[in-house]
Amino acid sequence: MTQSEHQQQAPRVVRVAVITISDTRTLENDHSGNHLVAEIEKQGHQVVGRTIVKDEKDQIQAAFERFMPEAQVIISSGGTGITGRDVTIPVVESLIDKPMPGFGELFRMLSYQQVKGAAMLSRAVGGLAGKTLLFALPGSLNAVQTGWEGLLRDELAHLAYEVVR
Template identity: 40%
Template structure:
């Protein structure tokens, strides 16, 4: 991609871990995500662990959007009855980035085989900010951040923020 296509912008990150069993002290995936973002010179300005509760997840997304341009929600994307991250976030998305989920599942397939179909990873835009919902495993977080989100976040935000403030 041509660098002239990118706006000069500062990317800030928010990490929301959705889990009813983890706490910040035991959140290896959240820590891995913070480390990956920091290593890419993306300051993490908001971090929290919330339980698998639709209203709490949705409320925390709005808090994170007030602190960051890139919000990554990890966990709660599977198929169990407790997994409600997608149900909480999808209705908030003004535009969906369908290619994110497709590419994430392709890359997951290369690592874990057909079990990749269990992932409901999604991404989209809310108010000119990027929002990603990814599985909660450290391996999935690392794959999504390193292979897709970090390489494309400035490109995404250049387009998403066009016409914003």
Template identity: 45%
Template sequence: MSSIDESREFIPVRVAVLTVSDTRDTSDDRSGDVLVARVQEAGHILADRAIVRDDRAAIADRLRNWAGIVDVVISTGGTGLTGRDVTVEAHRDVYEKEIDAFSTLFTMISVQKIGTSAVQSRACGGVAGGTYMFALPGSPGACKDGWDEILKFQLDYRHRPCNFVEIMPRLEEHKRRK
């Protein structure tokens, strides 16, 4: 079973939060606020925060700008099935590797909370430029679930048996090979 190894020192990571919305701004970005609060409460560094419209190229550009600069990007919004929901496609335009199990685990958690409605979410995760990138749905509840049930643990170096932080130095090792 997984656990926190208190004998290991906590290592804060630099996290950027991206809200994808045509209608939100900083005064009413509840999902972004949830993520920022949780990131900071966990002891991580909020490296940046932005809101971009539901535009595939704009989302991908923002992700590319953060790749290699921050350790983690968490986006919220645009993961549904409507015509304006293009966040997943933008993430996949940028990913070098997809973290398939993130989507699976998020769906399993969502089923426990919202039943079969979980089928409508396309949460995803991947890596680009040595930066982890995760796309969560645009509801505060989904952001809480994604953070509280998955990311809080995987972004904690003390989490056992393994976590994302301990392999960060190796994400770009293919570029150092001769």
């Protein structure tokens, strides 16, 4: 079966949850999360959950685990850097059964075109956890736009299809 045939069989509506990891963001100033929600809905998909949690291991893990039973895809933003407070990546990696290294590799390739060598600081990661796809993006609006427009938007339904076929 070709990729085109897979895309034709993919669900038209994907159930997506959005998690923002930040010690300072609120729903009013969460530009990255607000952008993701608007874009997901614009594509006709369903936002089944949204939350903002502190950059704390237990809170991040609880948020992912809360959404995993209902969401086919969870997209997070924030907490992916290399500072001591950034713990998103180890948490997400601990949940993933099947890593998708290409997601992070392609994200950094796209980022490099915009921010040059600073792209190496991105620890964007994606993979399958049970029956839910997890994608962790950096928290900046530019990074979220890069990940959404460059990788996830046009493949979201196809990705969801691959999980259940």
